[in-house]
Amino acid sequence: MILVIQVFLAFVRIGFMVFGGAYAAIPIVEHEVVVSQGWMSYAEFMDLLALDEITPGPILINSATFVGMRVAGIPGAIAATLGCIAAPVIVALVLLYIFRRYKNTPLVQSIMTSLKCMAVALIASTMIKLGVAAIAPEAPTIELLYSVYVCAVIALAFYLMHVKKLGPLPVMLGCGLLNLLVSGFIL
């Protein structure tokens, strides 16, 4: 029981410290789970990262469930998952309240404009990271044919979403299937 509470508190702490998207969670989970608490070895942590990549949902939730499961079984998994959503739910509701209350003041409008610009920059940075990883997965070695093919798929997906107004979900599933066919059976 004490272990379950410890897991819960550890993930509450982690939740408050993760800023700036899914990949920002990795070093913080590593610090708390491997370095501070010693719940996992580095080898297990690498396993966890691989699992994060191939499972649906936010990395932090995946990690919480995995770590909680390993440390204290199903109760641990539940405690860890609830722990890591505490911060986003509470802070988002507080910010939403402040925003709604003072929405039409020039001060809040100006702050919102700044934060929107920040959002553009953050998303652009993530896009570049993911784009490079997709186009040149074995960097620094670049396989030209494969890179051109990836660029074409990205361009096609963008065209379908932006011009043809197709939803992102079918487009992404389509990309997955396309790559399965092309890379699996042709390249």
Added chain:
Amino acid sequence: MAGEDPKQDNLFFKLRALFLATFTISCTANSGYAILAVMKDDFVNKRKWLTEEEMADYIAIVQSTPGPMAVSSSTVVGYHVAGFAGALAAVLGVILPPFLVMIAVTVFYEAIVGNPYVVLFLRGMQMGVVAMLFDVIIGLFRNATDKGGAYPYVIMVLAFLYVRFTGCSIAWLVLACIAAGIAKALLVKRQEDLR
């Protein structure tokens, strides 16, 4: 329809729709931005629960919130659509798929990672994610710059350089952007007062 209170039916319908929407999104999307993009498509374009402007404000709020973006965006959109219960339904929808899948995956770990077809499918989805992020950026960029002036561009460039090249915590960037927003509002007010 059959109920005495049509509002109650409406709320139930909304909660169910919220839960199903975030559940579906969470089943397929791996990053917070993917979830934002699908929510935008579903709630703004199809269901008209929010306007484009409101969604842009919410994206900014979500960016300033710690923790997974999927959770904070579900909270904010859920609250907007159906109050506190809406936030709960949306968050529950978004955390259940990774929670259940991860419990199953811990059991069948080796078989899943070893399957090359799973890996190829995921690689293809990553390409789609890049395109989707670009689409999100364009919408947000237009919204942030529609009031004109050089200010938005300056913030964007500085924020981009910060995240790309310093590796420092995003929490500082959030605080700096809030400070810059306050400074700009005070400056504008002072100019108006002088006039």
